[in-house]
Amino acid sequence: MDPPIDGGGPVTSALFMDPRVEDRAPQLLADTPPPISGGTLHVLRSARIAVVADPDRDRILVVDLTARQILGQTEHLPPGAEPSRITEDAEGRVHVVLRGTGEIYSFDPERVDEGTRRQVCAMPRGLAYDGVNDQLHVACRGGELVTLPPEGGAAIRTVQLDQDLRDVVVHGDRLFVSRFRTAELLEVDAAGALAGTPLRPWASSAFGGGLVEPGFMDRPAPGVDGEARFEPAVAWRTISAPAQSAPDGAAEPDDIAMVHQRASGQEVQPVPGGYGGGGGCESSIVHSSVTFFDPETGNVTQGPDLARATLPVDIAMSPRFSDGAEYIAVIAAGNESGESVFLYQRTSLEFTAPGQCMFPEARTESVVNATSAAWTDDGTLVVLSRDAIDGSGAELALISPRDGRTQRIPLGGVESYDTGHAVFHANSGGHIACASCHPEGQEDGRVWTFGSIGPRRTPAMHGDLRGTEPFHWDGDMNDLNHLTHEVFTGRMQGPALRTQQVDALGHWLDELPRPVNAIPTDVAAVERGRELFYGAAQCGTCHSGALLTNNATVDVGTGGAFQVPSLVGVQYRTPVMHSGCAVTLTGRFDVTCGGGDRHGRTSDLSETQIADMVAYMRTL
Template sequence: MRTRTVAIAVALVGLAACARNEDGPARPTPGTPPIDRPRVDSGVSPPPVHDGGTIIQAAEPPPPISGGTLALTPDGTWLVAADPELDTISIVDVETATLRDTIELTDGDEPGRVVIDGAGRGHVVLRSAGAIADVDLASGALIARRPVCAVPRGIAWRASDDSLHVACTEGTLVSLPASGGEPTRRVHVADDLRDVVVDGSDLYVTTFRTAHLLRLDAAGTIVSDAAPREIAIEGLIPMRLTAPGPFQPAVAWRALSSGEGVMMLHQRALSAEFVAEGGYGGGGCGGAIVHTSVSELVAGEMRSGDPLGGVVLGVDVALSPDGLRIAVAAPANAYPRNGGITTVTRSSGDVLVYSRSEATTSSETPTCANGSMPRLEDVGAAIAVLFLPDGRVVAQTRAPSRVLFEAPDPDALVGPVVALGDEDTYDTGHMLFHAAAGGGIACASCHPEGGDDARTWRFAGIGPRRTQTMRGGLLDTAPFHWDGDMREFRDLVHGVFVGRMGGAVFEEGEIGAFGAWMDALPALPRPADADTDRVERGRALFHDATVACATCHAGSALTNSATVDVGTGKALQVPTLLGIVYRAPYMHDGCAPTLRDRFTPGACTGGDAHGRTSHLTSAQIDDLVAYLQTL
């Protein structure tokens, strides 16, 4: 378990004027509060109140919230909680509401999804280690660590053959025996996989950013493809629209078996053209360009729900044992940043419970599904949620790391609280990234897990603009936005979070902490290409002066931060190529579905004004793409 030191800077820290990028122009950097003394509050005490003047910065920045890190043993005896910030796996006794065991993992493992097999073993995805951890729940011992893929995300156990199935961001589904041993199968299904769900004899996987639910046959081949339906915008959008377009299914944060089919917690995003200067929405239920919803696939039919009232950034969902209620964890609700409010108010409103029928059945005219708050301790930001066999809600929170039980006594206001660690990973920049702004969205709504939502937004007077990633070193890519119209990071904060998202005005110290946390977001690990000769040929082409890719995509961030017209009709920022394999579709307007499509001649990609590649053979393009996929 990593040891963390967290600093408190009482005085606000301003931004440094600029710093020099070795391979590019000057760029702004945020001032970072000095890390000079440890936090004194820990354990079960509430985290410090953020009042706009106190900046808290973790020595080791916590990873973006991914959610869905709780599991319950089939007999309801133990809870298993993975903590991606403390790098621990905790086992909690449900009856006594006490911490029984803590398993310390390697620093930076980032444990995520948890599944429990029929032999009492827990299996935890190690998101940043490319592996799974096997745990004997009876003894609380770590049995093994097994490599699976570059970026594992979802995991499921299938009882019929005692097998585990791991979904990987690079598109691979890895199968392996639950009892231990090497993978028995690797099959590429589709890019950007997220969750795996076993539903009877069927195996399903989801795609993260596009919210598709894919049913697979025994060979791992897709046999059906379903997605939540689009819904009309009437009555949901307060902003000014200049062209029509519905809300379309977007980021699928969580999927699970509902007993009748597969339930998916996902976002929807506005496809209509809108005036950005008027803001991204007015909050409320569906009042923003992004909202949260729950859809359910039953007997081959997708039942798509209405917007969930009160939820900003829903990251986990659970279904009650009687099948009548769903619970949603929405950590952004714990960090309101609107209407001039500069104090973070901790609230149990980050866990909401809804009627299943109201939440998953959409009418022709979308309405607001209203929820209620369970009786949980009023502290923390929920990252995971589930129901106990008796119908009570349990939530896992971060900063501080806890498990909160709903009270068994109906007359009690709150239930037991179990501290999972004595370290508080609260970080001002992390909080601001996940904060609910006044417009009903958070930065993480469009940049899930610090990346991108794969969407091309239609801005009136600006044009189509593809969401860009925050990973891989943001500050080296200034100026910001495709048009390069925001010269400094503070311009980005005030122009977007405050001006468009409706959030409170940032203090200078907040801007510094915010930029420092985002700048530390690493690019995702890239899958290895077995054909090293092909990659080396592609590397040579990339750096060939005739092809000229490296003319603009240079330096540690693989961008010279210039604003250039590459034949698409407008001068735009040169984007970083770090992690480009995970960022389809490509170009500023998303016109190239794949990396290879990027090299198809035409107005979409700019032709030879965008690197001179028309003379390359098809095999050479394959080599170049293979190299790009390793960046």
């Protein structure tokens, strides 16, 4: 088969925002669409049949790509099910993660609406089929790795790993799981324990193409001065790069490919343009990249910075073309109005140094609001658009590598456009989006060093944001209008937002679901911790009410007066404190980091009492 054409015209606008933000009155949906997560498209092995998970409309569709028609779709998934990752087992059954209900939906693709739902964990994320052992593996945000029989029934095994698990990748008889915010790749052995040292993308210097050894972010490789260093962050999607046949017919081993961000490790200036401006790569404090992991050797091959690829939520690997080339598609969901599907030769990504700026071999500007991609066996790229700008619902784009033609398959469904959702995910024009640092409405787990301010931990934005004003750790932004003017319009170089648009953003953020905590194993410890929290330790004095904050700005002995943060979902936000000095919740009780008795009455707590407090905080 032939390689994709060399294509993609010049950029016609500095902004990539959905034009509906500007062209129509703000639209606030009562049932707000969930944050973009990618990875919601799968092409069956046996035919040109696509399975589409549509989290915006809580449905799953089966689509004939040749006849270009919908063969079936679910009618009975509950509201808020949020179907996501998809896998196929050896018997042809399809399994889909339901993020919102904590379940797996399994079905025969010929009878998609007759499937069964199984409870798995509080917040399932990744999913893969293990053909060697005929098992399904589900990775959960809470750190659970759940193994299920594909034919149905209860879990075979549940093991507890690190929190923030993302994707599952099966590599022969080996099992790997990624972590979302830290962009780590963990191997899990047959007993369910972590094996070896986690793999991680390299850090790089932005201008010299230099490397910094994974796991040693403060130790540049020889000849690198560390200036403008960018460190691995948010791993949006991790996949198995399918084994291919070499030209001589020899089998090639799989690699694992991760599309992720890299974030500046240098001082950031909180001034207009400080987060991003024009240009392609070096202008933003967040870059996009692809890393390849070779499980056989442990080698990590870091790709270059991907110019203009804002919010890289998905990646898909092509079959081998007739000239031997393999292509990788990256979906840049931040570029909502177009230029969101980028194609790269795999060899180009593997042999271009980190820190170098790379433009795609081809890009498709006619596909809008793209969120996921998959390849057919004959080399057609299938792209899911979550919401057509004309209001006609979702659609699939079939992009031909031979002539660049794009065919479309309307998927219908109610329009899911929501102004707040659009603003949050949009490339502001500076090649950065709100979701770049607040992925899925959460936070990137990073401590940024701001010039004239100091270190500040990225705050979470999920659920009930309004009502906790003033904003930022210093409480220096009175309301959301103030924040968007200072940050989105100023530091991110975005357009000025009208008050109604800001209100729409606030509405969408307020509707984000709170993290769901697993049922505690030691109920007695939780109860003892609750009594301490509201009693002797006096934490409830400031962390009060439904949002566990009194919104005050208080000096608790940690270096100045800071906002009392909400503790809702705090167990998922480590490191904690404004400077991120507490790597764990237990570390918050260290007097140097936590402020001592100016920050609650904690100096007299025993180790057992602190453990009880932490057990309670994990339920908030």
